[in-house]
Amino acid sequence: MAFPLFSAFMENPSSSATAVVTREQFHTFHKIDRTLFTRLVYPLSRDVDQSFLAMGFLMMLEQSGYAPDLIASLCSLPDIVVDAVANEVSVCINLLFNHHYASTVLAANNDDNTIIPLLLRITKGRFTLTLINASRETFCTLLTNNWNDFCIRAFEDICEKVRKYNREKLLASEREKYLEELRNLRLGCLQQVSPNRNVQNVAVAYPLPPPPVGEEANKAAAVRMLAEEERAAKAAADDRTIFLTFSKGYPISEEEVRVYFTKRFGDVIGAIEMQQVEGEQPLFAKLVLKPSCALMMEEIVSARFKNKFTINGKHVWARKYVRKNILSASTSTHV
The missing domain is CATH 3.30.70.330 (RRM (RNA recognition motif) domain)
Structure with missing residues (x-):
């Protein structure tokens, strides 16, 4: 992908001193990139940080001439294909940053058609595992530059929304887990009661909520239950x-x-x-x-x-x- 707007500012120092690219303008310029990133982290539910790196990698393929207009093309493809390409990109990123992983994978299987068939087809056979291994430092530098120069500013607001959503989802999951354990514990206490005794007259060791005696009592019980759930969720995260x-x-x-x-x-x-x-x-x-x-x-x-x-x-x-x-x-x- 070319960046004519920003390269123009660099070529003309006087214009860069007076023209300011606002966040909205930057987001508009990277609209297609933001669209693909949003698909990766929402409908495909891929990890935010891995998707961040994946976008920098896809930009790198465009900038290096291996796959012009790659991101725009991916936006038009079904989710299953986008997800498959993202999986291959993750393999390539691991090869770039993990020498041990690279040597293990290349020693076990150096068949591009097996490991990165889609990327091989997209780049018309030019981007291979051997190329990644031989040009590791160059690709790492390009990927890092994309991360710092474009991805952070283009996707930071989306990342924050996703992380907030994930935190809320995690809290809800831990809350549900706590309630399930609470229900099981109560059931276990009841099952330990002797069958010859009336369950209603037995004092259970675990304190059960008092029977409702009115709307105010119900509200108070709900507040206590919510507080217990939140304390349990915080403890699990701690x-x-x-x-x-x-x-x-x-x-x-x-x-x-x-x-x-x-x-x-x-x-x-x-x-x-x-x-x-x-x-x-x-x-x-x-x-x-x-x-x-x-x-x-x-x-x-x-x-x-x-x-x-x-x-x-x-x-x-x-x-x-x-x-x-x-x-x-x-x-x-x-x-």
Whole structure:
């Protein structure tokens, strides 16, 4: 894909100094890219970060001349084909950023028609596994540039909406799981009652909600139940939350954190909550692992539950998150 609007600004310094591309104009220019990205993360329910990288990769194929007008063409194809192409793109991205994965895949099977048949057809046989392996550094640089220069600004609002939707969906799922466990526990208590006794006259060990005695009582019971559900959901999320701290004077962005941990540990991030400050550098963040990746906690924070990483030359400390309100009275910080 060519970028005539922005290249014109670069060629004419005076115009770039006076002309400002607004967010709306930028979104309009990338309308087709935003359409495809939206399909990846909504109807196809693909991971946000992986779809982010996939769009940068597809842009790279266009820019490099391997597949002109690729993104526009994909927008006209059925979801099943778009999903299949995205799967092949994920394989290529893994080959680019993971040397061990690349050597394993290429040693086991170097047949392009088996691994990336659609991309091979789209690029008329020019984009191959061998080319990816031989030009890894070049492609990684192009992909990274697309990520920083175009994808972040073009898709950041869509990403935020998807992450908010996923957080709400996760909370609803954990709430439903808690209610199911509550129902099972109540049923288990009732089943333990002797069959020779009247169940209605037995005091069950687990406290059951009192019988409704009016509209106000029903409302109060509903409020208590909702509070219990929310506490349970928060506790479940806390068990897979990592507390990150940053060095003052070395600002680090959410995207830097997301890219680093995704490249190093894979698709493990459920959410990232940066410290909310006005006009200052965030000094900490909470990284919530996906439920399916909860076991990655020890690998990330190490057996000592404390680890140190370097992201773009800036130090980041990672520790197991502990909610303040469950710490002892003498503890005043996250430890």
